[in-house]
Amino acid sequence: MAATATAVASSVESRVRSEIERALQRSIKGLEYISTGDPAVGLTPRDTIYSRGTLKLYRYRAMAGEVYRIPVLLIMSLVSKPYILDLTPGQSLVEYLLKQGFDVYMIDWGVPRPEDSRLRFEDYVLDFIPDCVDHVLRDSGEPDVNVVGYCMGGQLSVMYAAMHPGGPLRNLACFTTPVNTDGMKLMKQWSDPRYFDVDRIVDTLGNVPPDLLYASFDMLRPASKLAGQVRLWDNMWNDEFTKSFRIFDRWASDQIPFPGECFRQNTKELMWANKLYKGEFELAGRPCDLANVTVPFIHIVAEHDHIVPYESAKDLVPLVGSADKREVMLKGGHVSLVAGGNAIYRLWPQLNTWLSERSV
Numbered sequence: 001m002a003a004t005a006t007a008v009a010s011s012v013e014s015r016v017r018s019e020i021e022r023a024l025q026r027s028i029k030g031l032e033y034i035s036t037g038d039p040a041v042g043l044t045p046r047d048t049i050y051s052r053g054t055l056k057l058y059r060y061r062a063m064a065g066e067v068y069r070i071p072v073l074l075i076m077s078l079v080s081k082p083y084i085l086d087l088t089p090g091q092s093l094v095e096y097l098l099k100q101g102f103d104v105y106m107i108d109w110g111v112p113r114p115e116d117s118r119l120r121f122e123d124y125v126l127d128f129i130p131d132c133v134d135h136v137l138r139d140s141g142e143p144d145v146n147v148v149g150y151c152m153g154g155q156l157s158v159m160y161a162a163m164h165p166g167g168p169l170r171n172l173a174c175f176t177t178p179v180n181t182d183g184m185k186l187m188k189q190w191s192d193p194r195y196f197d198v199d200r201i202v203d204t205l206g207n208v209p210p211d212l213l214y215a216s217f218d219m220l221r222p223a224s225k226l227a228g229q230v231r232l233w234d235n236m237w238n239d240e241f242t243k244s245f246r247i248f249d250r251w252a253s254d255q256i257p258f259p260g261e262c263f264r265q266n267t268k269e270l271m272w273a274n275k276l277y278k279g280e281f282e283l284a285g286r287p288c289d290l291a292n293v294t295v296p297f298i299h300i301v302a303e304h305d306h307i308v309p310y311e312s313a314k315d316l317v318p319l320v321g322s323a324d325k326r327e328v329m330l331k332g333g334h335v336s337l338v339a340g341g342n343a344i345y346r347l348w349p350q351l352n353t354w355l356s357e358r359s360v
Contacts, residue, residue: 042083044094046106050135054110057132059103059139060094067101068359070170071140073133074106077152078124079210079258082108084339085150091339096348100356105136109256117206117260122284124262125159130167137168144170146355150338151176151308154299155276158320161293163283171296171358173351176308176334179290179319180277181270183311191271198267207257277315291321296358300328300347302337324358 050057074094076082085106086094097104107129112119136145145168149157154177161172181188190196201208258266275281281288297320301313310329317327328350332342 039088041088042086043089044086044092044098049105049139050132052128052131054112054116055128055132056108056110057135058106058108060098060106062103063095063098064101068103068356069142070144070146070359071103071105071136071142072097072146072148072355073136074104075129075147075149075153075157076107076109077150078109078156078262079152079255081254081256082106084335087339091344093338093343093348093351096344097352100352102355102359103140105132105139107132111256112207112259114206117202119259120261120265121156121159124156125163125283125288129156129160130164133168144168146171146173146359148173148351149175149177151178151334155179158290158293158316159276159283159288161295161297161320162288162290163286163292165292165294169295171355172293173298173300173354174316175300175338175347176302176305176313177299177316178308178312179316180312180314181272181274182277183309183313184271185309185311188271191267193272196267198264202260202264206260208260208263210255210257277319290316290319293320294322296324297322298326298328298351298354300330300337300350302332302334303329304332305334305337307334 045061046058047061048056049059074082074085076085086092089095094104094106133145133147137143147157147160147169149155149172154174157172157174158177158179161169178184191198201212269275269281273280276288276290279287279289279291297317299313299316301308301310303310305313314327317325330337330342330346330350332346336342337347
């Protein structure tokens with residue numbers, strides 16, 4: 001019994017010492033956290049091969065011998081900066097694809113200027129993306145291209161595929177891409193046309209400020225920001241955790257304005273009328289029919305996505321006309337699906353396997 005008591009006392013002492021040490025480290029690291037600047041992101045070496053207004057088209061420098069000749073073009077949302085796909089060495093989808101032997105390009109939409117408030121989906125789908133695809137083909141010397149779109153970038157990508165059947169697109173992969181806005185229940189309620197005056201917002205502001213968009217995402221999970229701060233403090237002693245938290249927090253807070261006319265179009269035609277899902281959406285007077293998408297297609301969705309709930313994403317695969325099509329659900333949320341430890345072991349290998357089988 002004496003030996004047991006001694007062992008218990010030793011265990012308690014060890015735990016107390018550990019907690020005291022962690023408390024001290026939290027205080028020290030907390031001061032470092034406040035005093036140091038934001039971590040560097042988007043570090044994979046690249047060249048800007050084309051620019052147009054705020055748009056830049058990057059080609060990333062190869063890290064391995066060429067394995068797959070068909071280049072990969074990454075397309076992001078209009079309201080998020082693209083470095084979520086190139087966070088930091090070891091946590092970069094771009095870096096990963098390069099190491100697998102892919103030739104990687106990315107469209108960076110840039111921060112819209114006041115004059116860009118006139119831009120509509122037509123500009124992106126019928127002009128900017130085809131223009132970038134042409135530059136990718138000329139730069140790579142290949143006749144085909146693979147496209148990978150994330151979130152709203154997936155919407156733009158699938159619209160591009162629908163409007164350019166028979167074009168140079170070889171394979172299309174989308175991550176967490178909404179198509180049925182009836183499944184975005186909270187967002188749909190908050191943008192109810194009875195209370196949400198989108199015309200007044202766009203006519204008054206032009207481009208929609210990122211603070212408005214960021215606040216709407218926060219309201220989907222009101223307690224998540226506070227919970228995140230609690231987790232940060234609890235793990236402040238852990239250098240790896242705090243580094244990862246800072247990088248993700250920087251990106252989440254680093255949103256960009258939504259081009260005004262595109263926001264008006266998105267709200268009225270996609271959110272309110274649900275035209276893309278119903279097959280009624282048109283671009284420049286031409287139907288944008290997802291049945292026209294016939295290239296091999298994969299849609300990877302997140303099990304715990306609160307920004308693009310599964311109910312809003314599940315109909316995308318049935319709507320496209322491809323014979324070779326599939327949906328894959330992986331653990332994770334809207335952001336952790338594509339970046340961080342969860343992505344490294346789940347989404348990235350899935351994408352690599354799927355693309356490599358179709359990029360010979």
